[in-house]
Structures are given as C-alpha cells and as structure tokens.
Amino acid sequence: MNFFDELFTNPGITEALPEEFLATIQMVGIAGFFTVLIGLPLGVFLHTSGPDGLRPMRITHRIVSDVIVNITRSIPFAILMVSLIPLARFLTGTSIGPVAASVSLSIGTIPFFARLVESSIRDVGSGKIDAALVMGSTRFQVISKVLLREALPGLIAALTTTLVTLVGYSAMAGIIGGGGLGRLAYNYGLQRFDTTVMVAIIVIIVAIVQLIQLAGDWAAQRVDHRNAATAGSGRRHKSKPGDVVGV
Amino acid sequence: MITVTDLRKTYRQGERTITALDGVSLSVPKGSIHGIIGHSGAGKSTLVRCLTLLDRPTSGSVMIDGRELTSVRDAEIRLARRRIGMVFQHANLLDSRTAAQNVAHPLELVKTPKAEISARVARLLDLVGLTGFGDAYPSQLSGGQKQRVGIARALAAEPDVLLCDEPTSALDPATTEDILDLIHELTRTLQLTVLVITHEMNVVKRICDSVSLLENGKVVEHGPLIEVAATLDGSLARALMPLPGFKRTSALPVLELLLAGNSASGPVLSGLTRRFNAEVNVLAGSVEHLAGRQFGRLRVELDAEAPLAEITEFLESAGVQVEVAA
Numbered sequence: 108m109n110f111f112d113e114l115f116t117n118p119g120i121t122e123a124l125p126e127e128f129l130a131t132i133q134m135v136g137i138a139g140f141f142t143v144l145i146g147l148p149l150g151v152f153l154h155t156s157g158p159d160g161l162r163p164m165r166i167t168h169r170i171v172s173d174v175i176v177n178i179t180r181s182i183p184f185a186i187l188m189v190s191l192i193p194l195a196r197f198l199t200g201t202s203i204g205p206v207a208a209s210v211s212l213s214i215g216t217i218p219f220f221a222r223l224v225e226s227s228i229r230d231v232g233s234g235k236i237d238a239a240l241v242m243g244s245t246r247f248q249v250i251s252k253v254l255l256r257e258a259l260p261g262l263i264a265a266l267t268t269t270l271v272t273l274v275g276y277s278a279m280a281g282i283i284g285g286g287g288l289g290r291l292a293y294n295y296g297l298q299r300f301d302t303t304v305m306v307a308i309i310v311i312i313v314a315i316v317q318l319i320q321l322a323g324d325w326a327a328q329r330v331d332h333r334n335a336a337t338a339g340s341g342r343r344h345k346s347k348p349g350d351v352v353g354v
Numbered sequence: 355m356i357t358v359t360d361l362r363k364t365y366r367q368g369e370r371t372i373t374a375l376d377g378v379s380l381s382v383p384k385g386s387i388h389g390i391i392g393h394s395g396a397g398k399s400t401l402v403r404c405l406t407l408l409d410r411p412t413s414g415s416v417m418i419d420g421r422e423l424t425s426v427r428d429a430e431i432r433l434a435r436r437r438i439g440m441v442f443q444h445a446n447l448l449d450s451r452t453a454a455q456n457v458a459h460p461l462e463l464v465k466t467p468k469a470e471i472s473a474r475v476a477r478l479l480d481l482v483g484l485t486g487f488g489d490a491y492p493s494q495l496s497g498g499q500k501q502r503v504g505i506a507r508a509l510a511a512e513p514d515v516l517l518c519d520e521p522t523s524a525l526d527p528a529t530t531e532d533i534l535d536l537i538h539e540l541t542r543t544l545q546l547t548v549l550v551i552t553h554e555m556n557v558v559k560r561i562c563d564s565v566s567l568l569e570n571g572k573v574v575e576h577g578p579l580i581e582v583a584a585t586l587d588g589s590l591a592r593a594l595m596p597l598p599g600f601k602r603t604s605a606l607p608v609l610e611l612l613l614a615g616n617s618a619s620g621p622v623l624s625g626l627t628r629r630f631n632a633e634v635n636v637l638a639g640s641v642e643h644l645a646g647r648q649f650g651r652l653r654v655e656l657d658a659e660a661p662l663a664e665i666t667e668f669l670e671s672a673g674v675q676v677e678v679a680a
C-alpha cells in the first residue's frame with residue numbers, strides 16, 4: 108500500500124484522529140479561556156502593584172510575583188502536571204480526559220501568560236499614564252482605557268505565544284491521560300511504529316500552530332496604530348469623532 | 355489665578371534626603387502666562403508633578419482661584435485635577451486612539467453625552483487648527499500636529515489652568531513659534547491662567563507676561579518680563595539679552611549699559627560722543643522687543659581720557675543703567 112492510499116484507510120487516521128484532534132482543540136480552548144480569565148488580571152496586578160505601578164503594594168506584590176508566579180513557572184511542566192492530578196480530580200471529578208487535563212494546563216500557563224501581560228503593559232509609556240491621571244481618571248479607568256488598550260497589540264501577541272505553548276503542553280498532557288493528538292502519537296508512533304499516523308499528526312499540529320500564529324499576527328497588526336505603516340489598516344474601521352474605543 | 359505658597363518637596367533616597375523644591379512661591383493672575391525657567395535638575399518637573407498632585411508636596415499650598423488643592427483627600431484629587439489642563443513635552447497621546455478620540459478622552463471620564471462630545475471635539479479641533487484631522491491616528495500626525503491635539507485635549511474639560519511642561523522642547527524652531535502663538539492666543543480668548551515650564555529663553559520672550567527663575571528648588575528671581583529685563587545685574591536680563599563673554603584686551607574703560615524701554619532707541623550714544631567729545635566703541639550688543647517695548651544691552655569701550663563719573667551721571671539721567679566692567 109502506498110502512503111496516500113493508507114492515509115485514507117488507516118483506522119488510526121480515519122477513526123482515532125478526528126476524535127483526538129477535537130480533544131486537543133478542547134484542551135487548548137478550555138485552558139486558553141481560563142488562562143486569559145485569570146492570567147490577564149494577574150498580569151495587570153503584577154504591574155500595578157509593582158514599585159512603579161499605579162498602586163504599589165510592596166509585600167503583596169512580593170508574595171504574588173516572587174513566590175507564586177516564579178515558583179509555578181520554575182517547575183517543569185511534566186512534573187507540575189503529574190502533581191496537579193489530585194487537584195484536577197477534585198475540580199472535575201476525574202483525572203483523565205481533556206477536561207481534567209485542562210486544569211493542569213491552565214495552571215501551567217497562567218503564570219507564563221501573566222508575565223507576558225505584565226511586560227506588555229510595562230511598555231506603555233508612563234507619560235500616557237500621567238496624562239490620563241491628570242485628566243482625572245480613576246485607577247480603573249487608567250487600566251481599562253490606557254494600559255490594556257495601548258498594550259493590546261502586545262497582549263494579542265502574548266495570547267498567541269501562550270496558545271502555541273498550550274498546543275505543545277497539551278501533547279504532553281495527552282500522554283499522561285489527557286487524550287488528544289499527543290496520546291495518539293504515543294500510541295501509534297511509539298508503540299506501533301505507525302509512520303503514516305505519526306506524519307499526519309505532525310502535519311496537523313504544525314498546521315494548528317501556524318494557524319494560531321497567522322491569526323494572532325493578523326489581529327495584532329489590525330489593532331496596532333503605533334507606526335504610520337500599519338496605522339493605515341486602522342482606516343478600515345473608521346470612526347466618528349468622539350467615538351469611544353472600548354476594551 | 356494660581357497661587358503657590360512656600361511649596362516644598364523632598365525625596366528620600368536611601369539615607370539621603372533630596373530637596374527638589376525648597377520653598378517655591380509664585381502667583382499667576384487670570385489671563386496671563388507665567389514662565390518657569392531653570393536648568394536641568396532645578397526642580398521644574400517636580401513643581402509640575404506637585405501642581406497636578408501626581409506627587410504630594412511635602413509642605414506648602416497650591417491654590418487655584420482661591421481653592422486649596424494640596425489638602426484634598428484622595429477621592430477629591432480627581433475632581434481637583436479636572437480644573438487643570440496639562441500639555442506635555444511629547445504630547446503623550448494614546449496611539450490606539452484617533453485625534454478626535456484623544457480629545458474626547460477627558461470628556462468620556464465624566465460621562466459626557468456622546469452627541470455633546472462629538473460637537474465639543476469638533477470645536478476644539480477647529481480651535482487648534484486641526485479641522486478635518488479628527489480621524490488621523492497620532493502616528494499619522496507631525497510633532498506639531500500632535501502637540502495641537504495635546505492642547506485640544508488639555509482644554510477639553512474646560513479647565514481654569516493650563517500647565518505646559520516643556521511644550522515645545524521636542525519641536526523644530528518654526529513649529530515652536532506656531533505652537534507658542536497658539537498657546538498665547540488661547541490664553542487671551544479663553545482667559546486661561548497659564549504656567550509654562552521651559553529651559554528655553556525664547557519661549558519666555560515670545561509669550562510670557564511674567565517669569566520665575568528656578569535654581570536648586572528655589573525661585574531666585576521673578577517678576578513681570580519688562581521688570582526683570584530692566585534689571586542690569588539680573589541673571590534673567592542677561593539670559594534675555596545675552597552678550598558674549600568679556601575678555602579685557604586693553605586698559606581702556608569698559609561700560610555695560612542697559613537701555614530699557616524708550617531710551618533704548620534714543621540717541622544716547624551719539625549724545626555721549628557730542629557732549630564729552632568721547633570716543634565710543636561698541637564691543638557687543640543685544641536688542642530685544644519684549645512685551646512691545648525695546649530693550650538693549652551694550653558693552654562699550656571709551657577712550658582713556660573720558661570722564662567716567664560724569665559720563666555715568668549723564669547716562670543715568672537719560673534712563674540708562676550703567677555698570678563699569680571689571
């Protein structure tokens with residue numbers, strides 16, 4: 108049988124692959140959602156509570172930044188994942204499957220994403236913050252209208268990087284019970300030496316990553332008005348004077 | 355009207371305390387422009403930060419139209435700040451917003467109705483000469499245009515006071531003049547009280563009614579422009595009408611003259627020559643028009659026989675200030 112015929116007859120591809128593909132998407136989707144939900148505010152907090160932030164909080168910042176975030180980030184993901192199995196079971200009622208794996212995936216990427224958020228926000232010039240404060244903005248208004256909005260291109264890039272990382276982590280999670288393309292590769296590639304399935308999986312994973320990157324770059328560029336070359340794209344969403352750009 | 359009384363600000367840096375403002379007092383009447391000039395590190399930025407309450411002064415008071423700013427509680431700071439419009443050196447516009455949205459920013463904060471915002475923004479853009487630029491992003495504007503947007507934004511909430519921190523330091527000379535003229539015109543039409551922080555004497559010459567010289571956190575000279583310009587030994591007068599450094603090359607007597615107001619154009623020197631039959635040799639000179647009057651500073655060399663005491667008396671009676679150069 109040649110390679111292309113096998114591509115459409117191998118049960119590993121026709122039956123298992125679509126299912127595991129969806130499991131991978133599910134893991135990346137759920138973990139991505141919670142990473143943004145928790146990592147974004149955490150990143151903002153890391154910046155605003157820092158020494159040059161809007162509201163410095165020396166001790167709390169120390170605890171969150173040095174202890175929680177740095178320690179979580181320094182544990183290798185494979186080890187973190189295994190150690191979080193009890194927590195996953197507590198939260199989802201099971202220790203296997205994509206939903207359970209999403210718990211450790213989220214916890215693994217939240218600190219990573221939060222650091223990226225923090226550094227994007229740090230790039231917003233302090234002059235812009237001063238300008239907003241002198242206008243009479245509340246801290247919340249500075250965060251929503253200045254920090255997050257001005258950092259948006261960087262935040263989108265951070266999300267892109269995080270999702271790509273999640274695809275990689277999800278493959279690892281798959282091997283220890285999460286399911287998805289990682290487990291498929293392990294079962295067929297490592298245990299059965301099925302090259303066709305292996306190649307198909309690699310192509311699909313590369314395609315997913317490329318797609319995320321392309322979409323991320325496109326979105327970041329669309330909201331970026333920082334230099335004249337890309338500002339042209341902003342003309343497409345033309346606005347009336349006085350219109351408010353929401354966050 | 356802004357009144358600053360005995361404003362002090364100290365920073366702690368480890369063990370040391372740095373006195374950035376050491377008892378600054380000044381007062382700027384409504385409708386006039388006051389310049390604060392000083393070298394790097396004099397405390398100009400610190401003064402601005404204290405006036406806008408971005409930093410709390412260590413002691414002293416800042417009053418705007420008789421209302422105290424420094425004693426307000428945190429919650430009221432935002433209200434107090436809305437009475438101050440601020441123009442920055444680098445405009446500090448938000449890149450993610452168009453010119454119009456930038457101008458609208460202060461109005462959004464106080465929940466102004468949308469229709470009113472767009473009407474007001476259009477009017478402000480007209481006022482600063484940017485009609486039709488509302489949809490442009492800052493990256494599509496020149497430095498001067500950005501500063502105009504910055505000025506429109508500062509005026510959006512109809513403040514009583516306009517604070518300008520080095521408003522033209524990042525601009526070329528021609529654009530500097532345009533922006534200064536705009537600030538000047540707006541001050542008159544809107545009856546603003548304006549404080550301009552700068553290290554450029556040209557800014558003071560062009561638009562200021564009065565000026566303070568800040569040095570090491572202290573105001574060392576201050577007053578209406580025409581008064582400080584008419585002070586022979588003042589640093590501000592020297593900076594307004596600079597003469598090249600003086601190096602004595604002969605034993606002949608040298609005088610420095612300050613001709614303020616009408617005497618500057620009067621035939622003082624030819625009078626001197628005729629009356630004392632003296633040789634007058636002009637070594638250096640500088641002439642300025644300030645607040646519609648002419649000012650001149652001259653360094654002249656006389657011949658060895660010239661009767662110095664009588665000449666000085668003659669010049670002084672003609673309204674010229676005289677100093678014998680060492």
Ligand SMILES: Nc1ncnc2c1ncn2[C@@H]1O[C@H](COP(=O)(O)OP(=O)(O)OP(=O)(O)O)[C@@H](O)[C@H]1O
Binds near residue numbers: 397399
């Ligand atoms: N946050 C701070 N902590 C410690 N010292 C400070 C701080 N801000 C200012 N200073 C000190 O206060 C003094 C005045 O500084 P300031 O920035 O007000 O000067 P400036 O007149 O604005 O100078 P420039 O023209 O260079 O901007 C300087 O000696 C500076 O080192």
Ligand SMILES: [Mg+2]
Binds near residue numbers: 399
């Ligand atoms: Mg400064």
